[in-house]
Amino acid sequence: MALQITTARPDPALLDLPWSTPLEDWPDEYLAALPRGISRHVVRFVRLSGRVLAVKEIKADLARREYEMLRNLRRLDVPSVEPFGVVSGRVDAEGRELDACLITRHLKFSLPYRALFSQGLRPGTETRLIDALAVLLVRLHLTGFWWGDVSLSNTLFRRDAGSFAAYLVDAETGELFPALTAGQRAHDLDIARVNIAGELMDLQAGELLDEGVDPVAISNRIVTRYNELWAELTDTEEFDTGERWRVEERIRRLNAVGFDVDELAITTDIDGTSISIQPKVVDAGHxxxxxxxxxxxxxxxxxxxRLLNDLDSYRAGTNRQNDDEEIVAHDWLTRIYEPITRRVPRELSGKLEPAELFHEVLEHRWYMAERAQHDIPIESAIEDYVASILPGKPDEVSVVGVDTVEMPVIVDRGQRP
Incomplete structure (x- = not known):
């Protein structure tokens, strides 16, 4: 059999990887030290041409199907891992056929949920993860994607201003439709609720979950949060013609939960006494x-x-409310944001991505000001943060000091990392 490599970005270095060796036996010289989750497939992280790739060993037809599905999701601008390629036609030294490999790009500064909990996060982290997953699921459903295996394990999480943003990792069971039925959406929610409860029980058994946390109650939260978001995004709202300000209020509420409005359907009664409004096309990332x-x-x-709030504060503090917004933003970027993020020593630059670092410095400055009972310059805040806080954080760009594969697992449902 001839080795076949399908990729949108050909890289000759792919040929240097030991494709004739089963993935679980690849030498350490090819591997990157990154946290791994629970998987029914063999998954390894490799370094290639200055990037980190995730390689999953899987049947060839499934690998090609998932590769195309991930490409479609990326075109739809859904938060998901980026597909890199498929390698099939593999045989070992004795000529025995080996499974194909699906290759995706590793998402920088992202972690599986078990690695996050191994860091001893503050109480309530499990709730924030559920909220992030609920937002992701709503976005997927709005595009017509039925996941079929919703879980924390099939999701990667990135810190997002003290909260988390969720990214789909595994699309093996997913399907794209022009639109989802209420039954399909409910099915995904049922799968999510059961899987999340089991995953949180795993954490509880491994003493990684705060005492008193009820896994079942937390898992039920995804249904509540999902329904709240879905209603805000899709429900029709009726009001009197004298309350037209509620159109703007509806848009502001959508913006507040991170969604933009591309089109509104506004209908008035024949006698002009009431108005109905419904978002027609919504997109995330306002x-x-x-x-x-x-x-x-x-x-x-x-x-x-958070950065826009600081930009607005800068604009007010410099009395430039009447200046062009783009000019003020450029000044804030060059005078505040870039100088602060560049104050991090090279050896600590892998701790947090720049935007999250800036957010944490703003938080740190607030706590310093509260203790001192007066304003603290941001230059003093970054100096104190780099000296006292940042060195103790794990390197989230590449290596976390625990391999999550070795963490205790009580319930094994065959989920993927």
Whole structure:
């Protein structure tokens, strides 16, 4: 059999990887030290041409199907891992056929949920993860994607201004439809609720979950949060013609939960006494798109919201409310954001991505000011943060000091990392 490599970005270095060796036996010289989750497939992280790739050993037809599905999701701008390629036609030294490999790009500064809990996160982290997963599931359903295996294990999480943003990792069971029925959406929610309860029980058995946390109650939260978001995004709202301000209020509420409105369907009664309004096309990332337009920074939605708040504070503090917004944003970027994020020593640069670092420095400055009972310059805050806080954080860009495969697992449902 001839080795076949399908990829949108051909890299000759792919040929240097030991494809004739079963993935679980690949030498350490090819592997990157990254946290791994529970998987029914063999998964390894490899370094290639200055990037880190995730390689999953899987049947060839499934690998090709998932590769195309991930490409479709990326085109739909859904938060998901980026597909890199499929390698099939593998045989070992004795000529025996080996499974194909699906290759995806590793998402920088992202972690599986078990690795997050191994860091001793503050109480309530499990709730924030559920909220992030609920937002992701709503976005997937709005695009017509039925996941079929919703779980924390099939999701990667990135810090987003003290909260988390969720990214789909595994699309093996998913299907795309023009639109989902209520039954399909409910099915995904049932799968999510059961899987999440089991995963939280795993954490509880491994003493990684705070005492008193009820896994079942927390898992039920995804249904509540999902339904709240779905209603805000899709429900029809009726009001009197004298309350037209409620159109703007509806848009503001959508923006507040991270969604933009591309089109509204507004219908008035024949006698003009009432108005109905329903979002027709919604897309996520209101704040991140605004920040990208103003500064060129491409960051998470929560991070963008926090950075925009600081930009607005800078604008007010410099008495430039009447100046052009783009000019003020450029000055804030060059005088505040970039100088602060560049104050991090090279050896600590892998701890947090710049936008999350800036957010944490703002938080640190607030606590310093509260203790001192007066304002603290941001230059003093970054100096104290780098000296006292940042060195103790794990390197989230590449290595976490625990291999999550070795963490205790009580319930094994055959989920993927």
């Amino acid at each position: 704040h991140s798109r605004r920040l990208l337009r103003l500064t060129g920074l491409d960051v998470g939605e929560g991070q963008a919201r």
